[in-house]
Amino acid sequence: MTAAVTGRPLPLHVPIHGYGVSDDDVLMVDGVPITEHAKRIGRTPFYLYSRRLISERIAHLRRTLPAGIEIHYAMKANPMPAVVEHIAPLVDGIDVASAGELAVAIRTATPRHHMSFAGPGKRDEELQAALEAGIVVNVESPAELARLLRLGEASGRRPQIAIRVNPDYELKSSGMKMSGGPKQFGIDAEQVPEVLKSLHGADIDFHGFHIFSGSQNLDGKAIAESERKSLDLALRLAGDAPAAPRFINLGGGFGIPYFPGDKPVDLAPVAEALAEAQVAARAAYPGCAIVVELGRYIVGEAGVYVCRVIDRKISRGQVFLVTDGGLHHHLAASGNFGQVLRKNYPVLVGTRVHGDRREVASVVGPLCTPLDLLGDRMEMAVAEPGDLIAVFQSGAYGYTASPTRFLSHPEPAQAFT
């Protein structure tokens, strides 16, 4: 954690660490003012990801979670090849969600059996790519399993299989529920024994289980509880497996604070549950690894989205900063990526972090829709055209989770420090 040069915390509604402020009040990323980054990148808007903050985050996970817990990077959170290449040697595995992601992942030195491919609706070409790469497929349905076995037989490649389980419980207080009840993800827990029995004697390698219960959870106790339940379920199911599981992937779902009142997740109860899980898994199946797969937690806080103020206008007393960035680049910050009630991301004026004068202003984009809102009536420094606006917590589900074609504006740049 680098303290701001001014010694003051950033004026944001959630605690953000690791960024600095220069003597002349400019936001710094990895010790360099964003005005310098902007010059080097050559245009705005841009996403900027900090190499140092990603490394520090993974080091923090290593210190906090028990030794031996395998950390995987779920690369859909940020699939920029330079970012994936930086993360690969720092983690134990990579989880991909498409053949496009697989093509990036296999350029790293990560061992193939430490890569897995999850996601419903894998096309035949994608299953074939997984077979050829020799990566583990987290099977999401009986029909997908049948296709994988057929393709394996036809191509003489031995399928590397894990079963993704849709558990019979829900993760409490998760931002995005992905399990429990009827779901397109995973095979219902009650169907899994039959599927496992069908694999006895099949020409495959069985790797284990994958149970992912949800995303963006800020409640460490709830995550721990879900890990305990997932482990129990996996151990119960393993009795019918064609071979001893080599891993049990308990998902992840560690959230990051975005909105007023959000607190960073307390990993102490999570670490405790994982330590117990590791002991129990190894007692039942020596050598069985416990895996957690994290996307947002690893990269989310390490990224800022930066755009430039084009116009400053006052409409019936309300200040609008109209920028060259917006919803088309950063759907999540606009509130249109899974939010029910729109809330503001942490936003500030990057070229006047604290500012001599402050005011309440809204930050909007150039699109012809009132949805194009990056900050709704936020307290910030008084900004003028030319100033840079920084949107924090933008390292995950930003660039690739946005409709960049909408209105045919230029795409944002991406840079990695």
Ligand SMILES: *Cc1c(COP(=O)(O)O)cnc(C)c1O
């Ligand atoms: C998206 C996804 C993740 C990563 O979720 P985060 O909230 O970014 O940590 C992990 N596992 C699976 C199966 C996913 O689909």
